[in-house]
Amino acid sequence: MRGDESRRAVLARAVDAATVDGLDGLTIGRLADASGHSKSGIATLFGSKEQLQLAVVAAAREVFIDRVVAPARARTPRGLVRVCALLGDWLAYSRDRVFRGGCFFAATSVEFDAKPGVVRDAIVAASSEWEDYLTVSIEYAMAAGELPLLDDARQLTFEMVSFLEAANTRSLLHASEEPYRRAEAALRARLVSLGGGDPELIATIGAAPAA
Amino acid sequence: MRGDESRRAVLARAVDAATVDGLDGLTIGRLADASGHSKSGIATLFGSKEQLQLAVVAAAREVFIDRVVAPARARTPRGLVRVCALLGDWLAYSRDRVFRGGCFFAATSVEFDAKPGVVRDAIVAASSEWEDYLTVSIEYAMAAGELPLLDDARQLTFEMVSFLEAANTRSLLHASEEPYRRAEAALRARLVSLGGGDPELIATIGAAPAA
DNA sequence: CCTACCGATCGGTAGG
DNA sequence: CCTACCGATCGGTAGG
Numbered sequence: 001m002r003g004d005e006s007r008r009a010v011l012a013r014a015v016d017a018a019t020v021d022g023l024d025g026l027t028i029g030r031l032a033d034a035s036g037h038s039k040s041g042i043a044t045l046f047g048s049k050e051q052l053q054l055a056v057v058a059a060a061r062e063v064f065i066d067r068v069v070a071p072a073r074a075r076t077p078r079g080l081v082r083v084c085a086l087l088g089d090w091l092a093y094s095r096d097r098v099f100r101g102g103c104f105f106a107a108t109s110v111e112f113d114a115k116p117g118v119v120r121d122a123i124v125a126a127s128s129e130w131e132d133y134l135t136v137s138i139e140y141a142m143a144a145g146e147l148p149l150l151d152d153a154r155q156l157t158f159e160m161v162s163f164l165e166a167a168n169t170r171s172l173l174h175a176s177e178e179p180y181r182r183a184e185a186a187l188r189a190r191l192v193s194l195g196g197g198d199p200e201l202i203a204t205i206g207a208a209p210a211a
Numbered sequence: 212m213r214g215d216e217s218r219r220a221v222l223a224r225a226v227d228a229a230t231v232d233g234l235d236g237l238t239i240g241r242l243a244d245a246s247g248h249s250k251s252g253i254a255t256l257f258g259s260k261e262q263l264q265l266a267v268v269a270a271a272r273e274v275f276i277d278r279v280v281a282p283a284r285a286r287t288p289r290g291l292v293r294v295c296a297l298l299g300d301w302l303a304y305s306r307d308r309v310f311r312g313g314c315f316f317a318a319t320s321v322e323f324d325a326k327p328g329v330v331r332d333a334i335v336a337a338s339s340e341w342e343d344y345l346t347v348s349i350e351y352a353m354a355a356g357e358l359p360l361l362d363d364a365r366q367l368t369f370e371m372v373s374f375l376e377a378a379n380t381r382s383l384l385h386a387s388e389e390p391y392r393r394a395e396a397a398l399r400a401r402l403v404s405l406g407g408g409d410p411e412l413i414a415t416i417g418a419a420p421a422a
Numbered sequence: 423c424c425t426a427c428c429g430a431t432c433g434g435t436a437g438g
Numbered sequence: 439c440c441t442a443c444c445g446a447t448c449g450g451t452a453g454g
Contacts, residue, residue: 182369
C-alpha cells in the first residue's frame, strides 16, 4: 500500500502532538494541515478518530522499545546491570525530549486513567508490557543474588516507575533538570538499601546514554 | 452577588469533570446542560474559558486543603506524626474518589506540563504550595530528631509525592486498590530507612482517615 | 488520495 | 441570568 508511507509520516507528528495536547486533543484537521494532506485524506488513512488514537499508541510503543528497551537489552547482560541500563535509558528518553511533552505513556495513561475504552486498554497493555519487562529484569538480578534484601520485584518496579514518571512531569512543569537528579538519587538510594549498591554500577543510572 | 451561589454549584461539577476529561476538555455547553443553566449563563458567570479554568483550579485547591492539609494539621502536632497524617489523608483523598478522576492536581499537572500559560502557572503554584508544606513538615520532624538519617527534606518530598501520584493513576488505570498498598509499603520502607520507623506511627499511614 | 459537503458543537457576543 | 445568533472547527461521509 502506498498509504503506508503517508501513515508513518502522519503518525510521527501525531505521537508528538499527543504528548502536548493529549490523545483526545488530536484533531484530524490539524494533523491534515501539519502534514500537507486534506482532512478527508487523514480520515481515510485511519478510518476514525479512535482508530487513529490506537495507531498512535502502537507507534509510540515502537518508539519506546527503540529508545529504551532495545538499547539496554542490546548492550547489557541480564541482571542488575540491565536494570540500571533500563532506568538510565528511560531517563534519557524523557530528558532528551524524544517527544515535546515527554514520555508518551506518562502523558496518556494519566489522560485516560478515568476514560474506559479500547484506547485506555491499549495504553494499559503497552505500559504493563514495559513494567513486566522491568519486573522480570529485576527478578534476574534477584536470582543472581544482586539484590539480597529484596523479596518482591513488583514492589521495586512500582517504586522505580514512580520516580521516573514524577521526574518526567516535574521537569516539564518546572523546565528544570533537577527532577532527574532527584529521581537518580532516589533510585540509587533504593538500590543501596536493597544491598545492590555496587558504586560503579549504580553510577551508570545517571550516565550519558549509549548512542 | 447572587451569581456567587451559581458559580459555586457550577464549579463543583467542573472540578469533578476536569479530573475525567481534563481542564481543556471542559466545555461551556456541557457545563450548562449539567447545571441547568444556559450556555451564555455559564459564559457570563466566568467571562472566558480560561477564566473558568482558573476558577476551577482555585476551587480544587480549596477542596484539597479541606481534605488533606487542614485535617492533618488540625489533629496532629508538628513532626513526623503530621507527615504521616498528611500522607494518609492524601491517600484517602485519592482512594475515596473525592473526584471521579482521582487527584485533581495529579490529572491537571500532567495535562498542562507542556502547555505554557496562566493555567499551568496556577496549577504549578497550587502544587508547589502543597509540596512546600510537606517539605516544611518534614523539616520539623528532622529538627525534632525523628528522621536522623535524612539530610535533604526536598529529596524526601520528591520521593513521597512520586509514590502518591503513581498510586493515584495506577489505581484508576487498573481499577485496583493494590497500588495504594504499594505506595504505603514504599512510604513505610523509606521512613524506616531514614531512622523514622516507629512502628506504631508509620502504621497510621494506611489507617482509616479521620472523619 | 482529493473537493465538497453534512449536522453538531465549539467559545464567545449582542441585546435585553 | 436569558434567547438568539456569530464564525470556526469538530468527526465523518459522498462521490469521484
